[in-house]
Amino acid sequence: MMKEGMELIDAHFKNEGISRRDAMKIFGVGGTAALMASGATTEVRASAAKGKILIIGGGLAGMSTAARFTNTLDNPDITVIEPGDLATSYQPGQTLVGAGIWEKEDVMYKTENFIPSGTTVIKEKAVEFDPKNNTVKTSGGKTIKYDYMVVAAGVKLAFDKIEGLGISETITSTGDHSAVSKVIGKNGLTSIYYQQGSADTWTEMQKFIADAKSGKKVKGVFTHPNTPIKCGGAPKKIMYLTDARLREAGVRDNAELMFYPNGSKMFGVKEYHNAIEKQFGERDMKWNYRHNLIAVDPKAKTATFNRHWKQKGEWDEDLEEYGIELKSKEVTVPYDFMHITPPMVATEEIASSPIGSGKGWVPVDKETLQHVKFPNVFSLGDIAGIPMGKTGGSARKQYKVVVDNIVTLMEGGDINKNPKYAGYTVCPLITSIGTVMLAEFNWTKKPTPMVPLDPTQERWIWWLLKVYALKPMTQFGMLSGRA
Numbered sequence: 001m002m003k004e005g006m007e008l009i010d011a012h013f014k015n016e017g018i019s020r021r022d023a024m025k026i027f028g029v030g031g032t033a034a035l036m037a038s039g040a041t042t043e044v045r046a047s048a049a050k051g052k053i054l055i056i057g058g059g060l061a062g063m064s065t066a067a068r069f070t071n072t073l074d075n076p077d078i079t080v081i082e083p084g085d086l087a088t089s090y091q092p093g094q095t096l097v098g099a100g101i102w103e104k105e106d107v108m109y110k111t112e113n114f115i116p117s118g119t120t121v122i123k124e125k126a127v128e129f130d131p132k133n134n135t136v137k138t139s140g141g142k143t144i145k146y147d148y149m150v151v152a153a154g155v156k157l158a159f160d161k162i163e164g165l166g167i168s169e170t171i172t173s174t175g176d177h178s179a180v181s182k183v184i185g186k187n188g189l190t191s192i193y194y195q196q197g198s199a200d201t202w203t204e205m206q207k208f209i210a211d212a213k214s215g216k217k218v219k220g221v222f223t224h225p226n227t228p229i230k231c232g233g234a235p236k237k238i239m240y241l242t243d244a245r246l247r248e249a250g251v252r253d254n255a256e257l258m259f260y261p262n263g264s265k266m267f268g269v270k271e272y273h274n275a276i277e278k279q280f281g282e283r284d285m286k287w288n289y290r291h292n293l294i295a296v297d298p299k300a301k302t303a304t305f306n307r308h309w310k311q312k313g314e315w316d317e318d319l320e321e322y323g324i325e326l327k328s329k330e331v332t333v334p335y336d337f338m339h340i341t342p343p344m345v346a347t348e349e350i351a352s353s354p355i356g357s358g359k360g361w362v363p364v365d366k367e368t369l370q371h372v373k374f375p376n377v378f379s380l381g382d383i384a385g386i387p388m389g390k391t392g393g394s395a396r397k398q399y400k401v402v403v404d405n406i407v408t409l410m411e412g413g414d415i416n417k418n419p420k421y422a423g424y425t426v427c428p429l430i431t432s433i434g435t436v437m438l439a440e441f442n443w444t445k446k447p448t449p450m451v452p453l454d455p456t457q458e459r460w461i462w463w464l465l466k467v468y469a470l471k472p473m474t475q476f477g478m479l480s481g482r483a
């Protein structure tokens with residue numbers, strides 16, 4: 001299936017007047033195809049440096065980092081602390097599972113199959129951090145000493161912050177979901193943000209479509225919370241796919257689809273924001289900005305939002321200008337089908353530890369990914385306290401910077417001379433079954449397309465890339481530390 005997909009991608013690039021060689025050279029993701037076809041790898045330098053490296057979290061970012069260390073060091077001494085059996089699973093595929101394009105099994109990888117040779121995995125949680133003495137305690141009572149530590153513990157899904165769901169614990173995307181599955185994944189309430197939830201989303205979406213087919217006028221509600229989230233595009237992707245499935249069934253007219261984001265934009269990059277508003281308008285997908293989901297009544301099937309806005313306040317005699325008042329009001333709406341993007345937080349044992357921060361995320365320099373207080377601690381992936389960047393696409397750039405910098409420190413060098421992380425992020429925004437807008441950008445908040453094609457256009461070529469190439473890219477590329 002992948003070979004066939006890559007041939008289609010090649011043919012399409014040729015049509016656009018872009019040779020495969022050029023496309024692969026300039027486009028890192030496409031480079032995977034070349035990588036798989038030719039066995040080529042990105043350059044990994046050899047080093048005889050020595051040091052005990054501890055990685056917290058063996059998900060996509062942590063395991064890719066471990067793999068690159070084992071490729072780089074002659075004498076690697078690497079320990080990963082990771083409690084989950086399915087930590088290396090392919091979370092971006094959960095969007096496709098949610099719309100019935102892939103099966104849940106297509107995205108589930110066993111952690112044990114992606115442990116780089118020479119890496120020790122402790123199947124526990126890291127629970128206490130003592131960065132002054134370079135030690136970490138595990139849930140099983142072990143004390144682990146390190147010379148360098150990399151924190152890659154991802155985010156927790158905080159459904160417990162939404163009233164009325166009866167949920168009191170946070171969960172992870174690939175771990176035990178029993179704390180939420182009594183209420184989410186049933187009666188029209190869904191979330192693709194955890195594995196089982198994505199499979200249940202498809203089941204519930206089919207019921208929603210069946211209701212529309214029976215002639216009922218149905219309402220679909222899609223949320224985006226007031227915290228940073230991983231893959232900021234996913235709340236919209238699942239809405240686009242719901243729209244596509246309703247159209248395919250010929251019953252789009254019977255459904256109202258409404259997006260309630262906490263923010264006041266579709267996307268932080270103006271060009272993509274404009275393109276998305278236009279695409280929503282063309283599909284009769286509606287939106288209502290500045291709405292943060294605060295409560296759900298699963299029995300009554302209603303969602304309550306905090307609607308917030310700013311308005312001109314009182315005249316200030318001293319400043320000689322009007323103040324700005326923050327206003328808010330609760331708004332309750334009915335739903336037949338609701339996709340919840342839960343608030344996301346850093347895991348408590350890290351957030352409240354000496355390596356955490358007031359906001360929970362691990363505070364690091366955004367270019368070197370080095371901890372602001374502890375120079376032998378680095379962080380990457382979703383838990384890193386940097387602007388934007390909670391995507392696998394960002395982690396793909398970050399893990400090379402982290403490995404390079406730690407090896408440089410081990411060799412007694414200066415990390416400021418190394419290449420820096422420039423904030424690259426990519427969001428393959430699925431806009432229908434068969435089209436994707438590939439939104440690439442960095443801290444300049446301008447589109448940074450790697451291929452010279454208008455990045456605001458929805459294209460079939462990027463659908464092929466999303467469906468055929470990106471999964472093997474993580475599996476054979478990132479998780480082997482080479483792409």
Ligand SMILES: Cc1cc2nc3c(=O)[nH]c(=O)nc-3n(C[C@H](O)[C@H](O)[C@H](O)COP(=O)(O)OP(=O)(O)OC[C@H]3O[C@@H](n4cnc5c(N)ncnc54)[C@H](O)[C@@H]3O)c2cc1C
Nearest residue numbers: 057059060061087091092126153154231381382391392393
């Ligand atoms: C629905 C969805 C769609 C997405 N779509 C895209 C997309 O299209 N493109 C894209 O680039 N990205 C996408 N992403 C985001 C991408 O999957 C994440 O950014 C990526 O997985 C981040 O990797 P990570 O290693 O930081 O976190 P994770 O892969 O989540 O791994 C973190 C690991 O840390 C472990 N951990 C937590 N606490 C501890 C502790 N105390 N001790 C030890 N271990 C701990 C957890 O068990 C977990 O295995 C999507 C994600 C979702 C959920």
